[in-house]
Amino acid sequence: MALGQSPVPVAEGPVAPQIPVVVLAGFLGSGKTTLLNHLLSRSGGTRIGAVVNDFGAIEIDAMLVAGQVDSMVSLGNGCLCCAVDTSELDTYLERLARPSSHIDVIVIEASGLAEPQELIRMILASESDRIVYGGLVEVVDAAEFEDTRARHPELDRHLSIADLVVLNKADRIGTGRRAELLGVLGELAPGTPVVPASYGRVDPELLFERRPREGVSEGQLSFEDLLREEVEHEESEHDEVEHEECAACAGEGACGGETGGTGGTGGTGPTGEGDDGPGHGHRHGHRSHLHSAYETVEFTSAEPMHPRRLMEFLDARPAGLYRIKGFVHFGVEGSRQKFTVHAVGGFLRFYPGEWDSGEERLTQLVLIGSGIDAPALRKALDGCRDTSPEETDPHAMWGVLRYVPSTASDEEPEEAEGE
Numbered sequence: 001m002a003l004g005q006s007p008v009p010v011a012e013g014p015v016a017p018q019i020p021v022v023v024l025a026g027f028l029g030s031g032k033t034t035l036l037n038h039l040l041s042r043s044g045g046t047r048i049g050a051v052v053n054d055f056g057a058i059e060i061d062a063m064l065v066a067g068q069v070d071s072m073v074s075l076g077n078g079c080l081c082c083a084v085d086t087s088e089l090d091t092y093l094e095r096l097a098r099p100s101s102h103i104d105v106i107v108i109e110a111s112g113l114a115e116p117q118e119l120i121r122m123i124l125a126s127e128s129d130r131i132v133y134g135g136l137v138e139v140v141d142a143a144e145f146e147d148t149r150a151r152h153p154e155l156d157r158h159l160s161i162a163d164l165v166v167l168n169k170a171d172r173i174g175t176g177r178r179a180e181l182l183g184v185l186g187e188l189a190p191g192t193p194v195v196p197a198s199y200g201r202v203d204p205e206l207l208f209e210r211r212p213r214e215g216v217s218e219g220q221l222s223f224e225d226l227l228r229e230e231v232e233h234e235e236s237e238h239d240e241v242e243h244e245e246c247a248a249c250a251g252e253g254a255c256g257g258e259t260g261g262t263g264g265t266g267g268t269g270p271t272g273e274g275d276d277g278p279g280h281g282h283r284h285g286h287r288s289h290l291h292s293a294y295e296t297v298e299f300t301s302a303e304p305m306h307p308r309r310l311m312e313f314l315d316a317r318p319a320g321l322y323r324i325k326g327f328v329h330f331g332v333e334g335s336r337q338k339f340t341v342h343a344v345g346g347f348l349r350f351y352p353g354e355w356d357s358g359e360e361r362l363t364q365l366v367l368i369g370s371g372i373d374a375p376a377l378r379k380a381l382d383g384c385r386d387t388s389p390e391e392t393d394p395h396a397m398w399g400v401l402r403y404v405p406s407t408a409s410d411e412e413p414e415e416a417e418g419e
């Protein structure tokens, strides 16, 4: 079957084929955007529509994908799983799926803190006859997996409903470790293909022509499967919730552990886009979302950044500040390229590139972390502005250049390798 072809037999006549919607999920920084860009550059004649969901208000992922994709909808500032409901998602999907766009497949890149289960449920509940759920691809960061899993046991659940697991950043671990992780992932996602990859370089056919999972005859979750799994998880998780922590039990009502649908209590904590509260229009019983513990900080500056001060900030970043992404503008002579920056846990890289003609030279950063002091981070970044870049010693760039991958290294992003 050709990449992106609808897995559903199509009736004869002028009926437009259904478009599979593939969900690309994975924890912060695992490599979803990198994989999506790989797919876009390897799509051949297949036309891919993308839905990109940034957790922060500055849509860094959308900017990193734009220009390569046939059609894109960008949804910033909040996880898709909470920021929209089924009918809104349908609106976006239908916009991409309109026959004139000739899109063959839609890929939704979820934010690194989204609940894939909620997204899948929305797709399965779609009222559009053009849309069909096409599977969940869960991207795992090989270097960070065990730490992340220890902090977020929810990831096991995400893996258990995946149709394909990509063990990304395989270049960052040795072969022994790789075998170990493949074993762990095989147990967490029994019967699901687990593919090691570097820089998301997987065969695109794997995403759109998935093999059936053991015990699931049609190879993907049904709406009923999802509801059943949801109820089972919530029951088991509720058993683990201390009663005094359980808002529903602490209140007057019995604990319903409600599942599915929209229009209930959200009950998540600080999310950066505002707490879920009454009117949030979304409920998942007692299951906390990954993003309930995370906050985002956005920073934009038209003034260039001082390289030494920025490196001091980055080198001393607090442990809870797990993810930084964006673009940096240095005003130092000879270093005025557009530097894309990524920090994931202890990993830090700068990738120099070109500004588009007429593009405003801005530093735009999104910082995502747990237990972080947002005002202090903003203040510290404010202190990194370079008010007189013409006087700044160009050697101050050395600290930054240490984190630019050398072209000889396999740590080079695919686009730069000109594959």
Ligand SMILES: Nc1nc2c(ncn2[C@@H]2O[C@H](COP(=O)(O)OP(=O)(O)OP(=O)(O)O)[C@@H](O)[C@H]2O)c(=O)[nH]1
Residues within 6 Å of the ligand: 026, 027, 028, 029, 030, 031, 032, 033, 034, 035, 061, 111, 112, 113, 168, 169, 170, 171, 172, 197, 198, 199, 200, 323, 325, 342, 343, 344, 349, 411, 413
């Ligand atoms: N060494 C190495 N780095 C990788 C690989 N894949 C991605 N990266 C780097 O990891 C960082 C994060 O990659 P992204 O693709 O932005 O990750 P993401 O999952 O989209 O991040 P969020 O949207 O913040 O959740 C970037 O610096 C990538 O270049 C890989 O296989 N190996």
